[in-house]
Amino acid sequence: MDQILTMRVFARVVEAGSFTRAADSLALPKATVTKQIQHLEARLRVKLLNRTTRRVTVTADGAAYYERTARLLADLDELEASMGNAQTNPQGRLRVDVGSSVASLLIIPALSTFFARYPDIQLDMGVSDRPVDLIGDNVDCVIRGGELTDQSLVARRIGNLPFVTVASPDYLRRFGTPQHPHDLEGGEHRMVNFFSPRTGRMFPNEFEKGDETVSLDGQHRIAVNDSNAYMAAALAGLGVTQLVTFMAAPHLETGALVQLLPEWTTKPVPIYVVYPPNRHLSAKVRSFVDWAAELFARHAHLQ
Incomplete structure (x- = not known):
């Protein structure tokens, strides 16, 4: 049994918290990963991992073994990277x-x-x-x-x-051009909002001019959690959007989007x-x- 491979397998299981995820990341069959851990525990005569149907957790002995193993593997990787042409020709x-x-x-x-x-x-x-x-x-x-x-x-x-506030020409024809951020809080105007992919929390739309700051949610018909979908909604005329400048720039140049409230900025x-x-x-x-x-x-x- 390859001792270095066994240490890498054990470290991966600890880091992934799962035999399945460890096997996938190592491109090994799950049965091979399981067998490697069983042989390692038998050789060391200690229990390294606690296994449940949902999660793998490390024991006190396993944590101590992982700490030493991780350092050894890092030193080995550094040694190999320093040899030959690995530094000048990364691979x-x-x-x-x-x-x-x-x-x-x-x-x-x-x-x-x-x-x-x-x-x-x-x-x-x-x-x-x-x-x-x-x-x-x-x-x-x-x-x-x-x-x-x-x-x-x-x-x-x-x-x-940096961000820029934009809307499509079609949207502006239908709903008019806002003159102040507060115009976006009511009436006919709609925002395209963005919510956190992790928590689901809606991010507010923020505007700054001098010492004045306005933070608002705005009414929205659609909110998304993906930046490409966010831009697509702006181009489709679904509402006023605060896009990252590098995304908006090409569409501002072609006229597919129009910058709004240029005197109001958003913190980068x-x-x-x-x-x-x-x-x-x-x-x-x-x-x-x-x-x-x-x-x-x-x-x-x-x-």
């Missing part, structure tokens, strides 16, 4: 997760430059506005906008997301590359983080 599978609009409008259109620079990296990209469990889902890094809520994660700020949202603190920042992860930072630094609507 291997890289799992990232990116928000919907950032993926479709920013990252994916520029990926040919990433692969030209790093031809030996295989990129598996999850695309969703929903938060992910980096450790449990075995994700190397994520790109997300908004203030960080999990202070245990390591984050690198790579830009800001920071955007980060985030990765787990206990995961060695390998050459392949660092290559993607640095490339994404360069990409965002060059974009006029992200700074």
Whole structure:
């Protein structure tokens, strides 16, 4: 039995909290993962994991073994990365997760430059506005906008997301042009609202001008939890929308959207590359983080 493989399997089960998720992330049959853990516990003569039908939890002995194992595996990965050409030519599978609009409008259109620079990296990209469990889902890094809520994660700020208030020409023909944010609170006007994919909480629409701040929910016929759907609703004339500027800019240029209340601004949202603190920042992860930072630094609507 390969001892290093067994340690990796055990660490993955602890991190994923499930034999099934660990097996999926390791591309191994679930039976193989189960057998590896059984052999490990038999060899060590201690119980490492408590198993229920829904969840796997670690015992006190298992937690101590995981802490030492995680350090050993990180040291081994660092040693291998320092040998040969791994630093100058990063290689291997890289799992990232990116928000919907950032993926479709920013990252994916520029990926040919990433692969030209790093031809030996295989990129598996999850695309969703929903938060992910980096450790449990075995994700190397994520790109997300908004203030960080999990202070245990390591984050690198790579830009800001300014917003612009917009509506379609068809919407304005039907309902008129608002002259003040308070016009959106009643009467005929409707907002397209955005709610949290994690909590379901509706995000307020915020406006600032000098020392004056207006925060309102506005009446809405539709609210969504995906950024691409949010833009689609604006283009369909379903209401006034506060879009991230990089999403709105092409449609403002063509006239498909019209900027409203230009003297009122919305506080920009920071955007980060985030990765787990206990995961060695390998050459392949660092290559993607640095490339994404360069990409965002060059974009006029992200700074």
